[in-house]
Amino acid sequence: MAVLTLDALLRSLKKGARNPEPVYLLHGDEDVLKDEAIRALVDTAVGSSRDFNLDVRFAPDLTPESFHALVNTPPMLAERRAVVLRGVEQLGKRKTKLRDEVVRYLASPNPTTLLVLVVAAGEEPDAEIVQASTSVALEPLSAERVPRWIQHRATTLGITLATDAGELLLKAVGNDLSTLSRELEKLASLAVGTSRPVTAEDVTSLVGVRRGETxxxxxxxxxxxxxxxxxxxxxxxxxxxxxxxxxxxxxxxxxxxxxxxxxxxxxxxxxxxxxxxxxxxxxxxxxxxxxxxxxxxxxxxxxxxxxxxxxxxxxxxxxxxxxxxxxxxxxxxxxxxxxxxxxxxxxxxxxxxx
Missing domain, CATH: 1.20.272.10 (Zinc Finger, Delta Prime; domain 3)
Structure with missing residues (x-):
C-alpha cells in the first residue's frame, strides 16, 4: 500500500465519512502533524464518544495479553472505539512477544477498533508493520506551506489571525511547528471572550518581539x-x-x-x-x-x-x-x-x- 501524506489522509477521511481503515501507522519527523492526524482519525472514528471509547497507551508498557484485551474491547454505546499506541518503534528494536502479537493482530484487525500506531520522530518504522497497515508519513512542511498552516491552526483554536500577525509570528519564531503551536495556543487563551482578530501588537505583547526586530x-x-x-x-x-x-x-x-x-x-x-x-x-x-x-x-x-x-x-x-x-x-x-x-x-x- 502506498504511503500517505497528511493531505491524502485528510482527503480519504472526508471521502470515507465515518469509515477509516482499521490500522494506521504514523511516522516521520513532524510530531505536531502526527497529533493533527491522530485528532482527525479519532474524531472520525469515535466523535463525541471519545471519553468512553479512546485509549492512549505507550507500547513498552503493554504485555501481549494487555494489548490483546485493549484492541478487542467492545465499544461503549458506539460503533467503534479508538486505541492510540505511542512508542511503537521500541517494539521492533527488541523483537518482543508484544511485537509478535501486534503483527498477528494486523493480519486480522478488529473491525470495531481503530488502532493508531505512532513512531517517534527520528526513528525508522518497522517494515513489516508498514506493509500490514495504512502508513502515513508526517514530514516537516515546506517553508511555503507554513504560513497557511499557521492560519489553519489559528482557526482550529477558534481565533482569527490578522495577516501581519501571522507574518510577525513566523519571523519571530521560525518554522518550528511545535513552537508556533505553543505561541498560537497562548494567543488563543488571551483572545477568549473577544471576537476581534489577533493583531501584530498582540504578538509583540505575548512573544516579546517587535516588528523590525526579529x-x-x-x-x-x-x-x-x-x-x-x-x-x-x-x-x-x-x-x-x-x-x-x-x-x-x-x-x-x-x-x-x-x-x-x-x-x-x-x-x-x-x-x-x-x-x-x-x-x-x-x-x-x-x-x-x-x-x-x-x-x-x-x-x-x-x-x-x-x-x-x-x-x-x-x-x-x-x-x-x-x-x-x-x-x-x-x-x-x-x-x-x-x-x-x-x-x-x-x-x-x-x-x-x-
Missing part, C-alpha cells in the same frame, strides 16, 4: 551589508525567548551559503533574471530547515549576491565558523560581543567598494 531582520541587515543596523539588532534579538548567539550565527551561515551559491551562479554567467528559479530548485532538492518561503529567500539571495564578491563571502563564512566555535568552546560566552563583531566584519571596506 532574527530575520538582523539577517537581512547583515547580508545586505547594512552592518550598523545589524549590530543594533543583536541585543534585542538575543533578549528574545529561546534565542542564542549560536542560533543567530547558524542562520547567518545558512544565508551566507545561499548567497555564495547565488554569487557563484553569477560568476559562471547565469543571467540574473534566471537566478531566483535556479536557487529555488536547489532549495527544493536540499530542503534546508528554518527557511521562510523558498521563493522569497531565493530572491533575497539573488539581491545580496550583487553586493558581495565570492572572495568576501568566503571570508565571511570562515568568520562565521570561527564565531560559532568561539561560542561553543568558550567557558564564559559573550554572545552579544561575538555576534556583533561578526556582523560588523561584513562591512564594505573602501578597497572593496572601489
Amino acid at each position: 532574527v530575520f531582520d538582523l539577517v537581512e541587515a547583515a547580508l545586505g551589508r547594512q552592518v550598523a543596523r545589524a549590530a543594533q539588532l543583536v541585543e534585542p534579538v538575543l533578549e528574545q525567548a529561546g534565542m542564542s548567539g549560536v542560533k543567530i550565527i547558524s542562520l547567518l551561515g545558512t544565508h551566507l551559503v545561499g548567497t555564495a551559491l547565488a554569487r557563484s551562479e553569477r560568476d559562471r554567467g547565469t543571467p540574473v533574471a534566471r537566478l531566483p528559479d535556479s536557487l529555488y530548485r536547489h532549495m527544493q532538492s536540499v530542503r534546508p530547515y528554518g527557511m521562510r518561503s523558498y521563493k522569497e529567500e531565493a530572491a533575497r539571495w539573488t539581491a545580496w549576491s550583487g553586493v558581495w564578491t565570492g572572495r568576501e563571502l568566503g571570508r565571511a563564512l570562515r568568520a562565521a565558523l570561527a564565531a560559532d566555535n568561539a561560542l561553543k568552546t568558550a567557558t564564559v560566552s559573550d554572545d552579544r560581543g561575538i555576534v556583533t563583531q561578526l556582523v560588523l566584519g561584513f562591512a564594505v571596506t573602501k578597497r572593496e567598494a572601489a
Whole structure:
C-alpha cells in the first residue's frame, strides 16, 4: 500500500465519512502533524464518544495479553472505539512477544477498533508493520506551506489571525511547528471572550518581539551589508525567548551559503533574471530547515549576491565558523560581543567598494 501524506489522509477521511481503515501507522519527523492526524482519525472514528471509547497507551508498557484485551474491547454505546499506541518503534528494536502479537493482530484487525500506531520522530518504522497497515508519513512542511498552516491552526483554536500577525509570528519564531503551536495556543487563551482578530501588537505583547526586530531582520541587515543596523539588532534579538548567539550565527551561515551559491551562479554567467528559479530548485532538492518561503529567500539571495564578491563571502563564512566555535568552546560566552563583531566584519571596506 502506498504511503500517505497528511493531505491524502485528510482527503480519504472526508471521502470515507465515518469509515477509516482499521490500522494506521504514523511516522516521520513532524510530531505536531502526527497529533493533527491522530485528532482527525479519532474524531472520525469515535466523535463525541471519545471519553468512553479512546485509549492512549505507550507500547513498552503493554504485555501481549494487555494489548490483546485493549484492541478487542467492545465499544461503549458506539460503533467503534479508538486505541492510540505511542512508542511503537521500541517494539521492533527488541523483537518482543508484544511485537509478535501486534503483527498477528494486523493480519486480522478488529473491525470495531481503530488502532493508531505512532513512531517517534527520528526513528525508522518497522517494515513489516508498514506493509500490514495504512502508513502515513508526517514530514516537516515546506517553508511555503507554513504560513497557511499557521492560519489553519489559528482557526482550529477558534481565533482569527490578522495577516501581519501571522507574518510577525513566523519571523519571530521560525518554522518550528511545535513552537508556533505553543505561541498560537497562548494567543488563543488571551483572545477568549473577544471576537476581534489577533493583531501584530498582540504578538509583540505575548512573544516579546517587535516588528523590525526579529532574527530575520538582523539577517537581512547583515547580508545586505547594512552592518550598523545589524549590530543594533543583536541585543534585542538575543533578549528574545529561546534565542542564542549560536542560533543567530547558524542562520547567518545558512544565508551566507545561499548567497555564495547565488554569487557563484553569477560568476559562471547565469543571467540574473534566471537566478531566483535556479536557487529555488536547489532549495527544493536540499530542503534546508528554518527557511521562510523558498521563493522569497531565493530572491533575497539573488539581491545580496550583487553586493558581495565570492572572495568576501568566503571570508565571511570562515568568520562565521570561527564565531560559532568561539561560542561553543568558550567557558564564559559573550554572545552579544561575538555576534556583533561578526556582523560588523561584513562591512564594505573602501578597497572593496572601489
